[in-house]
Amino acid sequence: DSGVTQTPKHLITATGQRVTLRCSPRSGDLSVYWYQQSLDQGLQFLIQYYNGEERAKGNILERFSAQQFPDLHSELNLSSLELGDSALYFCASSETGAYTEAFFGQGTRLTVV
């Protein structure tokens, strides 16, 4: 158990819909990272938050947004969903913002039909 909790584990939704993925980092970790992993693909960095503020942005679509709340949990919002958005979405957390190991949650498997 990494200590990072992601909900829900599975999500099936229709094209055009909007969903919210939730992540609770390990106790004490200030950074949260979001990654997208498509079938047989690597991990695509989406965005990082550190202590409530956006720290780095990667290949995140404009239809996607995220935020980190004062209690340090984070949410990833995906809107106007397309079939191609079907993927495994991982959240990871680390103690600080830089150069420290990241602990991954179990992931949320999103299926868009």
Added chain:
Amino acid sequence: GQQVMQIPQYQHVQEGEDFTTYCNSSTTLSNIQWYKQRPGGHPVFLIQLVKSGEVKKQKRLTFQFGEAKKNSSLHITATQTTDVGTYFCAGPGGNTGNQFYFGTGTSLTVIP
């Protein structure tokens, strides 16, 4: 933008054979991390290398950071079925240096 490539993409070995995966970055890395993802699982941190030419060992696993800090390797001696999974390297990059760019990964299959 920064790219981290890994080779090979797939590797099948007989149990007991050695395995090596290579990671190459288009830019110099301040450090590199290695992760293992079991089938159906999530990435799990293995190690971090920081110094040029650094070599670290974990039982049958040997990690190396290149002298130029642009490449790294993971070598597994005498593979076991428990080594099955995808091995990723990851390095910091981006404007703030805090984005963790993951390599393309090497999927290891061990044939009993």
